[in-house]
Amino acid sequence: MTYDDIIQIGLTKPDVIDTMAWGTPALKRKKRFMLRLGNDGEHIVVRLDWETHDRLMTANPMVLYKTPHYEGYPAVLARLENLPINLAEELIAASWEFAPIPDKRSKE
Numbered sequence: 001m002t003y004d005d006i007i008q009i010g011l012t013k014p015d016v017i018d019t020m021a022w023g024t025p026a027l028k029r030k031k032r033f034m035l036r037l038g039n040d041g042e043h044i045v046v047r048l049d050w051e052t053h054d055r056l057m058t059a060n061p062m063v064l065y066k067t068p069h070y071e072g073y074p075a076v077l078a079r080l081e082n083l084p085i086n087l088a089e090e091l092i093a094a095s096w097e098f099a100p101i102p103d104k105r106s107k108e
Contacts, residue, residue, distance in 0.1 A: 001080045001083040001084070001088055002080060003025065003044065005088065006027070006044060006080075006088060007025075007027065009085075009088060009089055010027040010034065013029065013093075013096045015029050016029050017029075021036045023039075024038070025037045027095075029096055029100060030100050032099040034047060034095040034098075034099045035091070035092070035095055042080055043077045044080065045077055046075060046077075046094075046095050047095055048074050048075065048076060048091070048094050048098055049074060049094070049097075049098045050074050053075070053076060056090070057076060060087060063078055063079055063087060064076045064077065064078050078091060
């Protein structure tokens with residue numbers, strides 16, 4: 001799986017744009033962060049709801065992981081080289097569903 005594959009899958013969803021976030025390529029829905037390419041170019045950071053986060057982290061420990069920076073935040077890191085297309089599609093769909101939900105910091 002490559003980041004180009006991720007973009008192709010993500011852009012099939014309504015209201016998704018290919019943009020930048022935190023200095024790296026990213027996908028957003030209605031200006032809300034969905035996912036971005038990691039700084040090393042070898043993983044993606046995907047924002048999810050907590051239920052999906054916990055379920056997918058438990059079911060996919062060889063592909064999904066966390067770093068201390070993301071502890072306490074509903075995001076998973078996915079290794080692109082190990083990411084099967086069905087899991088990529090599930091992550092993108094779940095992130096797309098969650099993206100328009102305003103977070104507490106948002107003024108939208």
